[in-house]
Amino acid sequence: MKKIGVLTSGGDAPGMNAAIRAVVRKAIYHNVEVYGIKYGYQGLMEGNIERMEIGSVGDIIHRGGTILYSARSEEFKTDAGQEKAIEQLNKFGIEGLIVIGGDGSFRGAQKLTEKGYPCIGVPGTIDNDIAGTDFTIGFDTALNTVIEAIDKVRDTATSHERTYIIEVMGRNAGDLALWAGLADGAESILIPEKKEDFSTVVNKLKRGRKRGKKHSIIVLAEGVGSGFDYGKRIEESTDLETRVTVLGHIQRGGSPSAADRVLASRLGAQAVDLLLEGKAGRMVGIEKNVLVDHDIAKVLHEKHTINDDMYKLSQELSI
Incomplete structure (x- = not known):
C-alpha cells in the first residue's frame, strides 16, 4: 500500500488533530503517501482531497477540533454517494482509508469496506459510547x-x-455524567442507562437539608431529559431554589488533555499499521491500556455499557 487517506467525521472531539498527526507521520515514516480529506464523507464525494506532508501536521497536537473539518452527509448514506466516494479515492490512487469519528462514521467505513475498499476506524467522540474500547479520543478532555x-x-x-x-x-x-458526578461528589447522577426514580432524588435532597447541607449538585445526561424540566419538578416537590446550567458545546472544545493526546497518537499510528498489514473493516481501540482491534460490524452491533461498579459506588457515596 503506497497511498492512504484520512478523514474526520461527525462531532469533533479534542485529540482528533493528534490522531491526524499520528496517521500522517507514521505513514510517511513507512514511505507511504497520505492524503487529507476535508469535511468528512461530504468532502470525499466532492474530491476535497490534498496530499499531506510532515509539515502539514506541525504544531497541531495541542489544538482542539480538527484541521480536516467535519460535516454530516445524507447523500453518503446512499449507494450512489458511496460509489461517488470510491470514484474519488480511485482518482487519487488512494488504496486505504482511516476514518476518525463515532458510530455514524464507522457505518460509513463499514459500507466502503463491504464494497471492497479497505477502511480502518479510529474512535473519536466525547461521549465514550463506542464498544470495543475502554476510552474514545476526546472523552478525557471533555470530562x-x-x-x-x-x-x-x-x-x-x-x-x-x-x-x-x-x-x-x-x-x-x-x-x-457518571464520571463527572463521581469526581465532583454529586448528590444524584441521572443517566440513560439507569432509570433512577424521581422520589429517590427528592429524598436525597431532603435528607441533605435536614442534616444541614446548604447546597446540592445533580448531574444529568441530556438523554434523560431537559434539565430545566427536571429543575422545575424539583422546585415544585421540595421548595428548594433550583438553578440549571446546560454546558452544551463547550464540552467539545479546548486543548486536548495529555491522556487524549497520547491515546490519539497510539490509535492513529495503530490504524496505519493495520492498513499496511492488509487488514480492513477494523476499529482500533484500547483495553486495559493495551491496543486492540475489532471488526467494525461487531463493534456497531454491540452496545457500549457503563461501569456498574462505578455507578453503585456513586450511589453509596451520595447518601
Missing part, C-alpha cells in the same frame, strides 16, 4: 471540562444555598 465547570458552579451554589442541575452531553450514553 475535565465538565469537572471544571461543576467546580465553579459549586462556588455559586454554596454562596446562595441553591440546588444546581448540570446538564451534560450524552444522548444515549451516560459516561460523561
Whole structure:
C-alpha cells in the first residue's frame, strides 16, 4: 500500500488533530503517501482531497477540533454517494482509508469496506459510547471540562444555598455524567442507562437539608431529559431554589488533555499499521491500556455499557 487517506467525521472531539498527526507521520515514516480529506464523507464525494506532508501536521497536537473539518452527509448514506466516494479515492490512487469519528462514521467505513475498499476506524467522540474500547479520543478532555465547570458552579451554589442541575452531553450514553458526578461528589447522577426514580432524588435532597447541607449538585445526561424540566419538578416537590446550567458545546472544545493526546497518537499510528498489514473493516481501540482491534460490524452491533461498579459506588457515596 503506497497511498492512504484520512478523514474526520461527525462531532469533533479534542485529540482528533493528534490522531491526524499520528496517521500522517507514521505513514510517511513507512514511505507511504497520505492524503487529507476535508469535511468528512461530504468532502470525499466532492474530491476535497490534498496530499499531506510532515509539515502539514506541525504544531497541531495541542489544538482542539480538527484541521480536516467535519460535516454530516445524507447523500453518503446512499449507494450512489458511496460509489461517488470510491470514484474519488480511485482518482487519487488512494488504496486505504482511516476514518476518525463515532458510530455514524464507522457505518460509513463499514459500507466502503463491504464494497471492497479497505477502511480502518479510529474512535473519536466525547461521549465514550463506542464498544470495543475502554476510552474514545476526546472523552478525557471533555470530562475535565465538565469537572471544571461543576467546580465553579459549586462556588455559586454554596454562596446562595441553591440546588444546581448540570446538564451534560450524552444522548444515549451516560459516561460523561457518571464520571463527572463521581469526581465532583454529586448528590444524584441521572443517566440513560439507569432509570433512577424521581422520589429517590427528592429524598436525597431532603435528607441533605435536614442534616444541614446548604447546597446540592445533580448531574444529568441530556438523554434523560431537559434539565430545566427536571429543575422545575424539583422546585415544585421540595421548595428548594433550583438553578440549571446546560454546558452544551463547550464540552467539545479546548486543548486536548495529555491522556487524549497520547491515546490519539497510539490509535492513529495503530490504524496505519493495520492498513499496511492488509487488514480492513477494523476499529482500533484500547483495553486495559493495551491496543486492540475489532471488526467494525461487531463493534456497531454491540452496545457500549457503563461501569456498574462505578455507578453503585456513586450511589453509596451520595447518601
